[in-house]
Amino acid sequence: MRDSASALGIGILHNPVVPDLLKSDPGMVDYVSIMPDLFWSDGGSGANPRFVESEPWMEFIDWACSRYPLVAHSIGLSLGSAEFSDDAYVEQLADWHRRYGFLWHSDHLSFTQVRSASGQEQNAGMAVSLPFDFEVLALLTARIQALRPRLPSPFLVENAVAYVTFSDEEMSEPAFLNSLVRDSGCWLLLDLHNLYTNARNHRFDASAFLRQLDLDAVLEVHVAGGTEEEGIYTDAHSGPCPEAVWSLLEEIMPCTPNLRGVTFEFHDSYFSIFGAKDVRAQLDRARAIWDRHRPR
Numbered sequence: 024m025r026d027s028a029s030a031l032g033i034g035i036l037h038n039p040v041v042p043d044l045l046k047s048d049p050g051m052v053d054y055v056s057i058m059p060d061l062f063w064s065d066g067g068s069g070a071n072p073r074f075v076e077s078e079p080w081m082e083f084i085d086w087a088c089s090r091y092p093l094v095a096h097s098i099g100l101s102l103g104s105a106e107f108s109d110d111a112y113v114e115q116l117a118d119w120h121r122r123y124g125f126l127w128h129s130d131h132l133s134f135t136q137v138r139s140a141s142g143q144e145q146n147a148g149m150a151v152s153l154p155f156d157f158e159v160l161a162l163l164t165a166r167i168q169a170l171r172p173r174l175p176s177p178f179l180v181e182n183a184v185a186y187v188t189f190s191d192e193e194m195s196e197p198a199f200l201n202s203l204v205r206d207s208g209c210w211l212l213l214d215l216h217n218l219y220t221n222a223r224n225h226r227f228d229a230s231a232f233l234r235q236l237d238l239d240a241v242l243e244v245h246v247a248g249g250t251e252e253e254g255i256y257t258d259a260h261s262g263p264c265p266e267a268v269w270s271l272l273e274e275i276m277p278c279t280p281n282l283r284g285v286t287f288e289f290h291d292s293y294f295s296i297f298g299a300k301d302v303r304a305q306l307d308r309a310r311a312i313w314d315r316h317r318p319r
């Protein structure tokens with residue numbers, strides 16, 4: 024089931040300030056992660072045309088495509104919804120794969136779409152985490168197996184932040200992820216900041232979690248920073264990575280033979296306090312760790 028290909032190195036997740044950053048300092052990254060959903064407006068099911076691409080943003084993706092390898096990180100598959108499926112959306116993603124040659128495709132292990140009692144689709148407005156039980160595992164496995172042939176690149180699922188926990192889960196998160204990888208043929212996007220956030224809020228040992236995870240399945244890693252609000256640590260993407268996240272990256276580097284990239288994520292709304300020099304410093308930190316474990 025494994026696809027093998029060469030590693031890329033250090034990447035950045037696109038947001039509205041990234042184009043200027045890259046144009047002034049093109050060597051800061053080896054690849055760019057694109058959220059396709061941000062490049063179009065979606066009129067919703069039945070709209071014609073359904074997807075309207077945003078001109079200024081398209082200029083950037085054409086520019087980036089000619090200079091960097093691109094990977095796709097979508098937010099609209101809502102993999103964990105009980106009934107949701109959106110063929111037109113998947114076809115739009117597949118079309119963008121044909122146009123931009125994304126080297127892999129990831130989405131989140133959560134759901135956003137829910138169906139109301141009247142049958143209407145509604146968006147929760149945030150990624151809602153899933154319980155780790157057999158019914159959810161079977162639902163996700165079938166959904167990913169159906170999806171994979173439609174997207175012409177490895178498909179990754181990203182471990183989620185969970186601000187609430189479920190008391191009656193049937194398995195641990197690492198056991199759930201290992202089963203999902205084995206049964207569906209997907210890969211993992213291991214978000215170390217999501218893991219750190221969960222471990223800090225729910226008081227468990229992130230290193231012990233990683234020792235239970237099939238790290239051979241990790242194709243991409245996300246690193247980011249967050250903020251504590253009233254006793255809860257949030258995955259705000261608000262600045263530099265905590266030292267503990269860098270330590271987790273150091274820990275997994277020797278045990279992730281299929282890792283192809285480490286992507287830094289930050290939210291553009293924090294860019295006025297967390298400037299270009301700070302972004303570059305985070306990317307350089309990630310690169311120093313990468314180079315130490317993957318000498319060229």
Ligand SMILES: [Fe+2]
Pocket residue numbers: 181214245288
């Ligand atoms: Fe992430």
